[in-house]
Amino acid sequence: MASATYNHRKYQPVEPVTGFTRTWPDRQVTEAPIWASVDLRDGNQALLEPMNVAQKQRLWHLLVKLGIKEIEVGFPSASQPDYDFTRWLIEENQIPDDVSIQVLVQAREELIAKTFEALKGVNKAVVHVYNSTSRIQRERVFGMGRDEIKDIAVRGARWVKEYAEKYPETDWTFQYSPESFTSTEVDYAVEVCDAVMDVWQPTPEKRCILNLPTTVEVGPPNHFADQVEYFCQHLNRRDSAIISVHTHNDRGGAVASAELALMAGADRVEGTLLGNGERTGNMDIVTLAINLYSQGVDPQLDLSNPDEIIQTCTECTGLPIHPRHPWIGELVYTAFSGSHQDAIRKSLKQQQSDEPWQVAYLPIDPTDLGRDYQAVIRVNSQSGKGGMTFLLERDFGISIPRWLQLELAPIVQQTSEQQGGELDSQIIHDLLIQHFVQDKAPVSMEGYRIERAGDNETLAASIRVEGLEQSIEGKGKGAMAAFINAWQARTGLDIHVVDYAEHAMGEGSDVAAAAYVQLNVAGQRVSGMAVDADTVSASLKAVVSGLNRSGTATQTVSVDQAQQA
Numbered sequence: 001m002a003s004a005t006y007n008h009r010k011y012q013p014v015e016p017v018t019g020f021t022r023t024w025p026d027r028q029v030t031e032a033p034i035w036a037s038v039d040l041r042d043g044n045q046a047l048l049e050p051m052n053v054a055q056k057q058r059l060w061h062l063l064v065k066l067g068i069k070e071i072e073v074g075f076p077s078a079s080q081p082d083y084d085f086t087r088w089l090i091e092e093n094q095i096p097d098d099v100s101i102q103v104l105v106q107a108r109e110e111l112i113a114k115t116f117e118a119l120k121g122v123n124k125a126v127v128h129v130y131n132s133t134s135r136i137q138r139e140r141v142f143g144m145g146r147d148e149i150k151d152i153a154v155r156g157a158r159w160v161k162e163y164a165e166k167y168p169e170t171d172w173t174f175q176y177s178p179e180s181f182t183s184t185e186v187d188y189a190v191e192v193c194d195a196v197m198d199v200w201q202p203t204p205e206k207r208c209i210l211n212l213p214t215t216v217e218v219g220p221p222n223h224f225a226d227q228v229e230y231f232c233q234h235l236n237r238r239d240s241a242i243i244s245v246h247t248h249n250d251r252g253g254a255v256a257s258a259e260l261a262l263m264a265g266a267d268r269v270e271g272t273l274l275g276n277g278e279r280t281g282n283m284d285i286v287t288l289a290i291n292l293y294s295q296g297v298d299p300q301l302d303l304s305n306p307d308e309i310i311q312t313c314t315e316c317t318g319l320p321i322h323p324r325h326p327w328i329g330e331l332v333y334t335a336f337s338g339s340h341q342d343a344i345r346k347s348l349k350q351q352q353s354d355e356p357w358q359v360a361y362l363p364i365d366p367t368d369l370g371r372d373y374q375a376v377i378r379v380n381s382q383s384g385k386g387g388m389t390f391l392l393e394r395d396f397g398i399s400i401p402r403w404l405q406l407e408l409a410p411i412v413q414q415t416s417e418q419q420g421g422e423l424d425s426q427i428i429h430d431l432l433i434q435h436f437v438q439d440k441a442p443v444s445m446e447g448y449r450i451e452r453a454g455d456n457e458t459l460a461a462s463i464r465v466e467g468l469e470q471s472i473e474g475k476g477k478g479a480m481a482a483f484i485n486a487w488q489a490r491t492g493l494d495i496h497v498v499d500y501a502e503h504a505m506g507e508g509s510d511v512a513a514a515a516y517v518q519l520n521v522a523g524q525r526v527s528g529m530a531v532d533a534d535t536v537s538a539s540l541k542a543v544v545s546g547l548n549r550s551g552t553a554t555q556t557v558s559v560d561q562a563q564q565a
């Protein structure tokens with residue numbers, strides 16, 4: 001039974017954004033945004049157990065290595081470990097020339113003073129000041145009106161400017177966030193940000209950052225994009241501001257919100273690796289960056305080794321990654337469904353290295369991310385022919401024809417069901433050999449001689465039947481037809497070749513050959529397979545496999561039949 005409070009009527013939809021020209025749906029993202037990581041601040045403050053110094057240092061090195069140029073390293077006025085970490089970065093010369101550290105601070109003078117103290121001696125830095133602006137925060141948390149809340153922002157901006165002037169050796173960038181922007185009336189958010197810019201007097205050459213957060217994601221991504229585009233169109237000095245977005249994932253739309261916000265005019269995106277952060281997390285930089293990559297856009301981040309990212313993040317945060325995490329989860333290049341496997345196998349075979357990627361069910365080439373095709377296909381009881389065919393081809397150079405795929409598939413499926421899980425290529429190979437290669441008993445072929453006369457061949461074969469050596473001879477068009485004719489004469493059975501296939505197992509002159517035959521033996525279809533050093537021998541042995549499998553191999557012609565013959 002539903003709980004007593006389960007009632008959707010408690011909730012209201014977001015109000016549509018009006019009074020602007022919506023252009024973003026027709027835009028495309030063609031270049032990477034400015035990336036800003038908040039792993040060491042927003043991510044860290046959301047951990048049950050915040051990172052220790054060593055973990056923060058390790059994550060810092062990874063962020064730098066990936067190519068992130070703006071990194072929020074903490075809230076030094078509110079946390080001693082964050083203060084100490086900021087000092088370590090500066091005093092130990094850990095900040096590369098092209099990287100800016102960023103620190104967060106509330107719009108309060110004593111905290112701003114301490115923040116600048118923490119940054120003393122840094123070459124360049126972003127000072128990020130914020131206050132909450134939404135109606136709920138104004139009315140229910142602070143009990144203040146619009147002007148009072150705007151004043152908090154303006155005062156904070158003034159203090160930031162004043163303290164920055166005390167440290168002229170540093171190249172400062174100022175950042176302001178109207179916290180809870182998504183729940184703030186958008187015209188009021190513009191009013192507050194205009195007021196902050198009036199204090200900072202940024203220019204197109206020395207821009208400030210205005211960071212628009214979905215502090216709590218309360219609406220769909222298209223609504224956020226509308227808010228961002230409205231904001232960009234109404235801000236007094238748009239050309240003097242870098243518009244940044246900072247999205248959270250309450251509705252599962254953090255990445256989509258950021259992506260649509262880029263279409264709507266945002267220049268910069270704040271997020272974390274793998275999406276760690278308050279509640280459902282921050283926007284996942286890895287996902288958004290690979291989304292862009294998959295559209296042919298250079299993300300300006302090196303994400304070619306996601307395993308390193310996963311290992312570092314999970315070890316630093318203590319949080320596991322979902323096996324189906326977009327782009328880099330353990331299972332994302334694995335297809336269990338037979339039709340998917342078949343489509344992947346066919347398209348991989350046709351994919352040329354010099355053409356755009358066109359592989360069904362694989363939106364990007366897994367090898368780009370250090371994953372290989374090993375993980376692409378697994379075979380379980382849900383799989384059809386595609387998966388096992390792919391694995392046999394890939395690992396053994398065996399390309400079984402379609403009719404044999406149809407016969408092998410249920411055997412594979414049954415085995416998987418019995419074993420209760422996934423089968424590897426070795427097991428599938430063993431099943432194939434065990435069921436279809438039966439060229440040793442009760443009949444085996446020990447040797448043969450062929451004489452050619454025009455179109456016809458005469459084949460003399462020495463066979464062993466239940467241990468006894470015997471000879472048979474027959475004529476026909478080709479060795480196989482001659483052999484079957486000899487066999488028909490011996491057994492009196494009606495035998496036809498329904499289908500036949502052969503191939504070299506690999507490249508070069510000394511590779512083995514595989515042969516497959518489907519026979520009709522006295523009205524019953526039966527398949528056989530053999531592998532041998534030469535093609536003719538493989539094909540004759542494949543026939544022997546088929547005959548042995550038919551259960552008729554030891555039958556010999558009756559006296560009556562022999563007399564009639």
Ligand code: KIV
Pocket residue numbers: 042104130177179180211213214215216246248
């Ligand atoms: O989510 C948020 O609003 C924040 C701000 C401090 C930017 O983290």
Ligand code: ZN
Pocket residue numbers: 042213215246248278282
């Ligand atoms: Zn946040």
